[in-house]
Amino acid sequence: MSKDTPANRGDETRNQLLEAGLRLFSIHGYESVSTRQLTTESGTNIAAINYHFGGKEGLYRAVLEQLVIDTEPYFGPGLQKIQDSISLATDDRQKLVPVITGLMNNLFRLFLEDDFMCWRAPLVMREYANPSENFDILYKGRIEPLHKTVTAIAAAVLKKPVDDPECAVRAHAIIGQIVVFGIARVVLWKRLDWDGYTPERVAMITDIATQSVLNSIGLSSSAGSPVEGN
Amino acid sequence: MSKDTPANRGDETRNQLLEAGLRLFSIHGYESVSTRQLTTESGTNIAAINYHFGGKEGLYRAVLEQLVIDTEPYFGPGLQKIQDSISLATDDRQKLVPVITGLMNNLFRLFLEDDFMCWRAPLVMREYANPSENFDILYKGRIEPLHKTVTAIAAAVLKKPVDDPECAVRAHAIIGQIVVFGIARVVLWKRLDWDGYTPERVAMITDIATQSVLNSIGLSSSAGSPVEGN
DNA sequence: GTGATTTAATCAAACGTTTGTTTTAAATAA
């Protein structure tokens, strides 16, 4: 029953197509991937795409849906804990610092480093920047919940109602400070003459970006004053 | 000679192709635009693409090169003025506040509102997020100069050497707070139930994002304290 | 249990269309 290998042949080719689709769509984008490439690299037959998913777009949609399902453990519980922490920190805004620091650490590790996300993160970034017709799958599944949680953080820190548009805009600016290191990674690599991310570089980025984010909403990192003394 | 209309037939079809290419590539992306679509919407002939640009990719390259040329007046002088201002503000970091505020106002108006940039901005964003083989044209022409200027601002405010990697990372986080409103505009629109940007909404975003950026590097907006009093 | 039947899945081949490019010849300007 609960084996790693699929129950029958059908599920196996289905999963092989989903896996190849995730990787290829992530690297090259939907339009640039051909059905023949998908079947070649997944070791399946050309007709399997239509049989299992009703066509190329059906496969793409299934890839997005599977992504939302598979990433649930990485987001759902964490975001819930943050919402809970906010309720307990109404008196002192500084109590939210570790919450934000923790979120930043998780997101950066997940999006820039984690092997599990190495194809999934770029695909989310791709849809983030150039939404396809199936964008809503990712938006409703992953993006909106994260955005709403960050909005709640901003609202708590700024002491404004969560439905104040400023809070969503603030949240957007915060998220911008995070996703830019994923979306525009090539720009940063060129600027710093890097050939990619390493754990050390991601750690450095995480530290700096966390300071930047905390300061941007008027918080200081738990240690000392904002940015630096002087 | 210096008429608005091109000197001869050749330049006219050339410009028509560049114009249609800019618009179509911007909206749909390189792969999704066909040569027939380009010639139909530009009112030219199929053979003109090969004759004038050597092919579809040559046209795309020419579009990027033309973009860099046409946007020069909007960036070159402004960035130079900022570099000059930095040299004059070594004593007091707060002197850089109006410099940053001015830059933010220009960038937001340009990228979210200006008709001149309505096709150019999305194309830059597209290359920004998913670099093509011709990315270097935009990078060297527009992105790197802007990134270096923002790095210089960060270095001046943080009182660190410009070649300290932290300054480039800080600059990247600052730019992230700006471009996220262009790249991920759809996300913000969905969150706030907007159907697009209006001058009022852009003004609001500009205000909030400018506060966010200033705070992120430890500056306060010229008026009062960071974020709010309390 | 065994053989017959149905269902599900895979396969190679080919479908018609569209892709980017090239060729050919007519039209235009100098």
Place this chain on the structure above:
DNA sequence: TTATTTAAAACAAACGTTTGATTAAATCAC
């Protein structure tokens, strides 16, 4: 004329999709 520029047709290659035969597995009657 002579060199450009345009228009239309034609090119091979690649596209997503469909077909019909075939294989493997599950279901059934007995």
